Structure formats: C-alpha cells, structure tokens
Amino acid sequence: MAIGRSVPVRDAEARVRGAVAYLADLRLPGMLTAKIVRSPFPHARIRHLDPRPALRIPGVVAILTAEDFNRPGAPRLFYGVDRKDQPVVARDRVRYVGEPVAAIAAETPEAAEEAAQAIEVEYEELPAVFDPLTAAKPEAPRVHEDCPGNVFLHTRLRHGDLEAGFAAADLIVEETYTTPPACHAALEPHGVIAQWADGRLTVWSATQAPFVVQETLAELFGLPREAVRVIVPPLGGGYGGKGYVRLEPLTAVLAWKVGGRPVRLILERSEEFVTLTRHAAWIRIRTGVRRDGTLTARQVEVYWGAGAYADITPRLLRSAGLVRVVGPYRIPAVHVDAYGVYTNLPPAGPFRGTMSFEGAWAYESHMDTIAHALGMDPLELRRRNLLRPGDRFCTGEVIEEAFFWECLEAAARHVGWDQPYEKGEGMRRRGRGLAVMMKSTLPRSRSECRLVLRADGVLELHTGTVEMGQGAHTALAQIAAAETEIPLERVQVIGPDTAQVPYDATTSASRATSMMGAAIREAAARLKEEMRRRAAPLLEVDPEELILQGAGVTLRGRPEVWIAWEEVLRRHGLEALEAHGVFETQGGLDPETGQGIASPHWHQGAGACEVEVDIETGKVRILRYCAAAYAGRVINPALATLQNEGNMVFGLGQALMEQIFFDQGQPLNANMSDYQIPSLRDLPEVLESVLLESPEGSIHGLGEMTLPPVAPAIANAIFDAVGVRIRDLPITPEKIWRALHGE
Amino acid sequence: MRPEVLHPSTLSDALAALAAYGEEARPLAGGTALVLLLHHRLIAPRVLICLEEVRELRGFQFAEEGIRIGAMVRLQELARFPQIRERLPALALACREVGNIRIRNQATLGGNLAEADYASDPPIALMALEAILEVHGPNGPREIPISEFFRGPYTTALEPGELITAVRTPFPPPGSRMTYLKFRTRSAEDRPCLGVAALVAFEDGICRELRIAVGAACETPQRRPEVERLAIGRPLTEVVIRAIAQGYADQIETLNDLRGSAAYRKRMIEVHVRRALEEVRDGHRSFSAGAGC
Numbered sequence A: 001m002a003i004g005r006s007v008p009v010r011d012a013e014a015r016v017r018g019a020v021a022y023l024a025d026l027r028l029p030g031m032l033t034a035k036i037v038r039s040p041f042p043h044a045r046i047r048h049l050d051p052r053p054a055l056r057i058p059g060v061v062a063i064l065t066a067e068d069f070n071r072p073g074a075p076r077l078f079y080g081v082d083r084k085d086q087p088v089v090a091r092d093r094v095r096y097v098g099e100p101v102a103a104i105a106a107e108t109p110e111a112a113e114e115a116a117q118a119i120e121v122e123y124e125e126l127p128a129v130f131d132p133l134t135a136a137k138p139e140a141p142r143v144h145e146d147c148p149g150n151v152f153l154h155t156r157l158r159h160g161d162l163e164a165g166f167a168a169a170d171l172i173v174e175e176t177y178t179t180p181p182a183c184h185a186a187l188e189p190h191g192v193i194a195q196w197a198d199g200r201l202t203v204w205s206a207t208q209a210p211f212v213v214q215e216t217l218a219e220l221f222g223l224p225r226e227a228v229r230v231i232v233p234p235l236g237g238g239y240g241g242k243g244y245v246r247l248e249p250l251t252a253v254l255a256w257k258v259g260g261r262p263v264r265l266i267l268e269r270s271e272e273f274v275t276l277t278r279h280a281a282w283i284r285i286r287t288g289v290r291r292d293g294t295l296t297a298r299q300v301e302v303y304w305g306a307g308a309y310a311d312i313t314p315r316l317l318r319s320a321g322l323v324r325v326v327g328p329y330r331i332p333a334v335h336v337d338a339y340g341v342y343t344n345l346p347p348a349g350p351f352r353g354t355m356s357f358e359g360a361w362a363y364e365s366h367m368d369t370i371a372h373a374l375g376m377d378p379l380e381l382r383r384r385n386l387l388r389p390g391d392r393f394c395t396g397e398v399i400e401e402a403f404f405w406e407c408l409e410a411a412a413r414h415v416g417w418d419q420p421y422e423k424g425e426g427m428r429r430r431g432r433g434l435a436v437m438m439k440s441t442l443p444r445s446r447s448e449c450r451l452v453l454r455a456d457g458v459l460e461l462h463t464g465t466v467e468m469g470q471g472a473h474t475a476l477a478q479i480a481a482a483e484t485e486i487p488l489e490r491v492q493v494i495g496p497d498t499a500q501v502p503y504d505a506t507t508s509a510s511r512a513t514s515m516m517g518a519a520i521r522e523a524a525a526r527l528k529e530e531m532r533r534r535a536a537p538l539l540e541v542d543p544e545e546l547i548l549q550g551a552g553v554t555l556r557g558r559p560e561v562w563i564a565w566e567e568v569l570r571r572h573g574l575e576a577l578e579a580h581g582v583f584e585t586q587g588g589l590d591p592e593t594g595q596g597i598a599s600p601h602w603h604q605g606a607g608a609c610e611v612e613v614d615i616e617t618g619k620v621r622i623l624r625y626c627a628a629a630y631a632g633r634v635i636n637p638a639l640a641t642l643q644n645e646g647n648m649v650f651g652l653g654q655a656l657m658e659q660i661f662f663d664q665g666q667p668l669n670a671n672m673s674d675y676q677i678p679s680l681r682d683l684p685e686v687l688e689s690v691l692l693e694s695p696e697g698s699i700h701g702l703g704e705m706t707l708p709p710v711a712p713a714i715a716n717a718i719f720d721a722v723g724v725r726i727r728d729l730p731i732t733p734e735k736i737w738r739a740l741h742g743e
Numbered sequence B: 001m002r003p004e005v006l007h008p009s010t011l012s013d014a015l016a017a018l019a020a021y022g023e024e025a026r027p028l029a030g031g032t033a034l035v036l037l038l039h040h041r042l043i044a045p046r047v048l049i050c051l052e053e054v055r056e057l058r059g060f061q062f063a064e065e066g067i068r069i070g071a072m073v074r075l076q077e078l079a080r081f082p083q084i085r086e087r088l089p090a091l092a093l094a095c096r097e098v099g100n101i102r103i104r105n106q107a108t109l110g111g112n113l114a115e116a117d118y119a120s121d122p123p124i125a126l127m128a129l130e131a132i133l134e135v136h137g138p139n140g141p142r143e144i145p146i147s148e149f150f151r152g153p154y155t156t157a158l159e160p161g162e163l164i165t166a167v168r169t170p171f172p173p174p175g176s177r178m179t180y181l182k183f184r185t186r187s188a189e190d191r192p193c194l195g196v197a198a199l200v201a202f203e204d205g206i207c208r209e210l211r212i213a214v215g216a217a218c219e220t221p222q223r224r225p226e227v228e229r230l231a232i233g234r235p236l237t238e239v240v241i242r243a244i245a246q247g248y249a250d251q252i253e254t255l256n257d258l259r260g261s262a263a264y265r266k267r268m269i270e271v272h273v274r275r276a277l278e279e280v281r282d283g284h285r286s287f288s289a290g291a292g293c
Ligand SMILES: Cc1cc2nc3c(=O)[nH]c(=O)nc-3n(C[C@H](O)[C@H](O)[C@H](O)COP(=O)(O)OP(=O)(O)OC[C@H]3O[C@@H](n4cnc5c(N)ncnc54)[C@H](O)[C@@H]3O)c2cc1C
Pocket: A673, B026, B027, B028, B029, B030, B031, B032, B033, B034, B035, B051, B071, B097, B098, B099, B100, B103, B106, B107, B108, B109, B110, B111, B112, B113, B114, B115, B119, B120, B121, B122, B162, B163, B164, B165, B189, B190, B191, B192
C-alpha cells in the first residue's frame, strides 16, 4: 500500500544537493532585470515623479509609472482579490514605506539599480497611523480618502443570548491580547518572470495560487483566462506569503511595457518585509463561566490591522476572522465582532496558521487565566468544555469529527501532566502549559486533477498543487498510487502550469492533501471505470465481471486471467487513457450573524510543554514540547511528523522572538540578523509529535494544526512557573523580567 | 561594479596594495561582515585585498609569556585549539559563542576586531585578557592595547592603510580562573545582548587580581578598574561580589536596541557580573557545559 508509508520526499535529494531549479535559476533568452522604486514615507502625496533622468542611463529599457496606465489599451491600475484598492504602482499617493512608485526593466541589475537612484520623486508627507486601534478612531488620519475611520469591513457572529449567558455566569473574565506584524521569512524570496508574445502572457511565479494569479492578470489586462499562462517552479517555502497575488501584476505590466522580452523580478531580503506581513491584531476577549468551569458566554472583539491595502483580509473576515478566534468550546452564547482596519503599514495577509494563531494566542491564554481564577486545573477546565462529536459550534454547525480532547490529552500525557512536579526554588523555575486549537479550512473551494495513464505504464498526475518543500507532490503521488494500485515509482506528478493542469483554488489553508487527495480519488475511480469498460470486450465479458487489481484487470473467480492496464491500452491502440477528478466544498457564513458552514471539516491540534524561566533575566528555555494533531488518516508518517515539528519550530519563533518593528512606519529590522528566527539550537531538548488517526476519518491537512497552540502553551507554562501573564507577543525575556520586577 | 580582488601572499605586498589604492581598497578577511556591507551597498570599494594567503597573518605562536594569534585565525579554530582552551578559556568560550558554526568557520579574529561591531563577543574576552594588537601600516609596525583600540561603535584606532597583523595575549597570572558569559535575548544564534568576561587570581583565598570586561550592552567593551579594586586583598565573598556587580551596573552607560532596553541591560550587567564572579570563585567553567546563556 502506498498510503501510510514514509517514502522520502520526491525531490529531497535534489533540494539538498542544490539541483532543484527554483525560479531564480531560470534563464530565458533576452531576459531583463526588474527593480522596484519604493516609497520612503508611510503616507505622502506624490508631488512630482520624473523618470527621465533614469531613462538616459545605458541599459535601462523601460520604466513603469502610474502614467502608463493612462495610455489607450493599458491594463487597469487597481487590483485586489476582494476590494480593488491596490494600485500596481502608486499614482498620486503612497500609503506605506516600501510601496512601489515605479518599476525599472534593465539589461543588468547594476543599470536597474542606478536607474532606481536616478528617478526623481518629490513627496509631501501626510499624517499617518500605524496601529489598528488608533486607526479605527473616527478622527484618525485616513489611509484611503473613501474610508473614514479606516474600518473597511466589520463582520459579526451572533450565537445565543449573550446577556443571559453572562447573567448565568459566576465569574466574568476580560482580557486583551495583541500580536505584532511578522515576516514569513521563507528561504526563497518572492520572484516572478513575465513575458509577452502575440498578445499572450506567460508568467513564471513562485506563487502558492497559480489560478488566482491567472484570473487576476486576465482581468487586469482584459484578456480571456486562456491568454494568461502561469507556471510554478518548486518553491523554497511559502507559509502563506506567496498566496494570492503579490508581484505578478507589477512584473506583468512592466513586461507589457517592454514588449516581448522576458522581465525578471526577484526581491531582495529587505523587500520581503514590506511585501506582506502577518496582521497586527488587537483582541479583547470576555468570558462568562460558572464555578464548576462551565462556559456560559464569550464575547470577542478583534481589530485586524490589514496595512495599507485590504488584500485578502475582507475574505478572511467573513469567516476565518470570526470563527478562528472563539476556540473549540461548547459555549451557549458567543458574539464576535471583527474589524478590518487600514493602517500605514505594508499589507497583511495569509500567514501559516492564519488568524488561528492570533485567535488561539488570546483564547488559550485566556482559558488559563480563567482556570487560575477558578482554582481549576487548566486541562480539566478544557475537558469540561471542549466540543465533542455531535456538539454545535457557534456557527450553528454540528461538529462530527471532534478529536480536540484526544489531541490535548495526548499532548498533556507526553509531558507527564498528571505526575507530581517540582517547580524549583532557585533562579530557575519550571512550569508546564498546554493549549488546543480549532481551525477552519476554506469553506468554498474547488480542486481538480487529471490522471493520465500512458501506454508505457506511467501514470501522470496533473495537478495545480504547489510543491514548496512540504512534500505535497510526494503525498499526492502516494494517494494516486494507492487509489489506482499502480506502483508509486510509476506515478509522475506534472504541474502546476495553468496551460497543462486543471483548476485548483490554492495551496494553502492546509487543504492540498485533503482536497486534491479527494479529487485524485475521484479521478482514480473514473479511470478504473474506464479501464473496466475497455477491458471487457478484450476478455469477452461484461464490465461487472471484472476486478481491477495491481494495475491490471482480472476475472471474478478466475485469477489466472489477468492483463495489465498497458496491455489494454495497446490492444485498443490508445496512447493514453485520461480521467478527470473534481472535489468541491460548499459553505459560507451569513454576513450579519456568522451562522452557516464555516468549514467542510475542522483542523485540530494541541500542544503541551515544560519550560524553565530564569527569574533574574526573564529568559525562557523550552525543555520539552509535545505537538499533537488530528490527521484523520496519515499518508506519509515521516512527512506528517515533520509538519508537526515544523509547526513547533515556526511557532517557537512567533512566540518568543519574531516581530517586525516599525518606527513611524519605517521597518527597523528588515534583514535576517535583526529579525531573528529560531535556530536548531533553540529547539526543546525533547520534541515529540503525535498524529491521531480514526478508521472512518477523512484525510486532514497537517500544515498548521500544531502551530497556533505553541505560543499560548508556552505563555501558560511561564505563568505556571513564575506567575506572570504576558499578553503581547512575542514573549521576550525583557517583558517577563519587567512583569516579574514590576517595571 | 564588482570590486577587483587582489591576492597578496606577503604582508609587505598587502600593505603596498593598501597604500596604492588608499580609500578605494578594503582588506578582505573572512568576508562575513564585509560581504554583507557590499551586498547592501553600504560600501563600494574598487579593490578588495584578500588576506587569506598572507603568510604573516596565519597561525599561532607560543612563547613563555603568552600567545600570539595571527589576524587570519578563524574563530572556530580559537574555540577548539587545545592550548587556548586550557590557558585562555574565556577567549575560547567567547569565540565558541559567536553566531553559528558557518560564521565561526569563516570569520577571523582580525576581521572581528576591525569590524568593531558593539555586539561582538571576542573583544570582551580580549579586554579581560589585556590583549595587545599588532598593527602594520605605512609608517611601520605599532602596538595598540585593546583598551585603546575601540573608539566607538564601528570605529577603531586603526589609521588608513593599517592592518591588524596579530593579537598578542599574555598568559594570566598563575592560578587565575576565568570565564565568559554570553547573554542572548532572541535566537540561540544571535549576537550578544550582553557579554561579560571575568578573570580572577587568588593567593590563599585572597583576591590578588580581578578583571571584568563588559560589552555588547554598551558602545565599546569596558572595564572599571576602580570597581575591580573593591576585590583586591579580600576573599571574593558574596558581599564583595554584589558590590562589584552593582558597581558595574551603575557605572556603565548602556544602550538601547532590539535586543533590549538600556534599563534592562543595566540590570542584566548586574546579574551577569555576579554570575561570572560566582563562577570564577568556584572554579573554571567546564568545557562540556552547555551554551553560556
Ligand atoms: C549571522 C552572523 C552572526 C554573527 N554573530 C556574531 C556573534 O554572535 N558574536 C560576534 O562577536 N560576532 C558575530 N558576528 C560577526 C562576525 O564575528 C564578524 O562578521 C566576523 O568576525 C568578521 O570577521 P571576517 O574575517 O569575516 O571579517 P571581514 O568581513 O572580512 O572584514 C570585516 C572588516 O574588517 C576589515 N578587516 C578584516 N581583516 C582586517 C585586518 N586584519 N586588519 C584590518 N582590517 C581588517 C575589513 O576590511 C572589514 O571592514 C556575526 C556575523 C554574522 C554574519
């Protein structure tokens, strides 16, 4: 069986040896280098922009400015997956430090660089606003003229009688938690190559969402979709930062201005910090609870700082931004108000654990505050309230597959939760903490694939799923092999290339293995059906009498009769046999009440840890961590474990050190020395991973499940160790030290 | 414009090249700092003078009174070299704590000193060891005590056209003990928020010599001899240790950066000077112990 086996990632060796051709390795004849001229101000009017001095520099081929969009036949200036509020290059106003105001195409990077210096731009600074709470005040400076108060969207979830819920409580706890902007810090930066030929556009992009890019570009240029082709080379990490549309519009329009030569844009590391960040979130959470630990009501108010452009935030706010901040609990009354707020910072968007990370930071830290106030064991408080199969979530959905308790209990067991425990008395104190989370996947989306069985016995899987080092192509090949019974070595994965593979929404939200996997299963069923239909006349029987086995066809009750699939194709004179598979999910929430279907299934993960805090310095060491996720069915145990461990390491960085610092909108640490991510030496001494399966379970994604619990589990352990509650991420030694020493 | 790279094999050729190109040339040692500066276009030299093959800058020399370390010796070599670990453990510890193995394998002692980044480890240990820098330039050789070398963040006493050729470190008085503590506030590969080097020599339980250097929390690595003197002629009791720790915290002007505020750093100086003194009072830190943080 190809499923359940730890086969190595298909391109693992090539990646390690440096033989994988990333976008930066592609060389096209006549290729030009692109360079972006960026705003130095967080908010300013562009008084004057003159590209002419730069045009005189030898090697400069074209310079794109907002002027170009006035030409007849020009593409549209504005784009955006929801609100079309973002210009390809700024027209008369810049709204964040780093916003593109012009783009250069040149023969060499040096010429492009020189041109970038030579372009004259005169700005007139405008008042700016940076944090979402201040920005949402009516008197705040406006980031967009047409959006007073800067709140571009307010969504609501209304479930049960909130007042009655709070009235029934013995205790009401209210707290505020915040998370700062952070950088995805994928090893590979963003990169795009765009080329026009005969009115058709080809784009090579390090993107997680080739079909969204295709659609956006087609719309921008007023072309049919087929006129835009998007090819995705293997990515060096994404984490959401390469989701939706990033630099493709700018590169494609620059290439349009150039004419026929390909134009390549690859960001420098510093530019990564002003391209897309995690939301700056401010979360107020208020919960009513009975003395016995029963939750009676919860009210959550979230300000999502979206930066200067709405990007994907509105779409997130209609579901994820509501349901991912509540927690996997049975609560009779829940109200959520989510605000999408413009600020003069770079746009925010998807970020591994999108909005669940921020949500769990608040609700899981909060659960421990409640447990402490009640004098109850934090695990016990959760046990009493966690959603069980058949319970109703605050969206009105009945949760069928619910393993929250099992995940949490497994994680707790691994750190010896029920055993006696020494916290220590000296400079170093120990504590334990745990957390659990629930995350929706995309409510309405579609994945398609094509299986092509060739006469030489190779099975091609055509898929839009992006391989970014997570091993998706390996897992999908395993599913295709298992469903068709063709040996794994004979499965070839092709794509993503919009000209070659059928539609897929995106590789994000931990949906690829689960959704594309389901599409593959359907395609495999069709392929087998087709095979039966073709084989029947050859064996002179009815299709119903045939059994498909080991990539061949045999007769019911007569195993000696067997022909290989290739043979069937050959006898029919067929070069290949094709089958198409589609998997689609439905759903969505009512915009006024947040009731409906938020997710086809729920991601579930937990974590428990033991930490040591140096009370003289505030420094924290994670001694032991266990990450437990509900996997449904595990396709590849080794890769699944790596996802769990990766989540832990990623979460550790978010919990303890990662933050982009902005001073009046200027990023202060836009490089990898000043923006620190965890190193291997930061890992806990013991790191364990648990993957829960269930015989009837569907395949669940694993890319994010155990990430959101990391920060609150650590914060809860710190509280347990030294009695200090940190509510603003990241948890730096200095914050702990200040809390301990009353400064 | 890519700079041209020269590969002199003798010190005199290197100095001649430096003299010939003047401001337009930069010596290139391990390149770990220089290449970042080039990449970020903070400098644009026309010529790089690679010091890799310059014979005079290589290797160690041992003498009765101390060790002479060539400017091109890698930090990882210093961290591993048995005699350094044995005789100058504070230096070995400080080098071992630098960045990560990739950086240590490439970065040189001369480059580390010449870069003069305030958040560096080796200079702090060298301050406590009273190292002397050997420098060659257009006017011949000269010596600079390390206490006079750092003039501020990224500024040193080097004159144009001068190269650090070696670092001479006298052996400490017999029976001395020393340590280096690095305090990081972010990743385990971060530069220091604070570094403390301590050296103590006892005679019959009485402190004959005490040296404490503090760095990374301030613009240059520093010692406070008037505070060190509080220990001389006394046993290193808890009271003395605390007074010294307090003295260092009070007297060093700390700085603010993303690794910590000035106020926090003052308190961390107090904690780490105390911890370093407790450690040297109780004996050398063993080498197999974990990272010093
Ligand atoms: C990721 C990272 C982490 C780091 N972490 C730490 C840390 O934790 N602690 C720490 O102390 N340091 C740290 N560093 C800094 C590192 O130690 C220095 O970059 C290194 O020591 C410089 O040595 P180099 O040989 O690479 O010098 P180069 O980069 O080659 O040169 C540095 C400068 O010195 C000049 N120079 C070099 N040699 C000489 C000479 N002999 N005479 C005169 N001038 C000379 C060069 O012209 C240049 O200006 C880190 C660096 C990086 C990149």
